[in-house]
Amino acid sequence: xxxxxxxxxxxxxxxxxxxxxxxxxxxxxxxxxxxxxxxxxxxxxxxxxxxxxxxxxxxxxxxxxxxxxxxxxxxxxxxx
Numbered sequence: 127x128x129x130x131x132x133x134x135x136x137x138x139x140x141x142x143x144x145x146x147x148x149x150x151x152x153x154x155x156x157x158x159x160x161x162x163x164x165x166x167x168x169x170x171x172x173x174x175x176x177x178x179x180x181x182x183x184x185x186x187x188x189x190x191x192x193x194x195x196x197x198x199x200x201x202x203x204x205x206x
């Protein structure tokens with residue numbers, strides 16, 4: 127009986143998996159900034175571990191994206 131169970135494909139194989147973080151669902155493989163409490167933040171990736179999704183910490187803190195000034199347009203960024 128145990129051999130038959132091991133040989134059978136997993137019921138979860140191939141299904142889309144999601145993690146929940148900051149009140150939102152994200153797909154497996156996504157990287158997000160998680161806010162824990164009021165002060166702790168870190169970058170984490172949604173991963174699968176033994177058919178369960180979990181967060182894997184990548185680094186402490188979260189990078190801030192660089193914001194272009196409002197007057198900058200896409201055409202102004204093209205070389206030439």
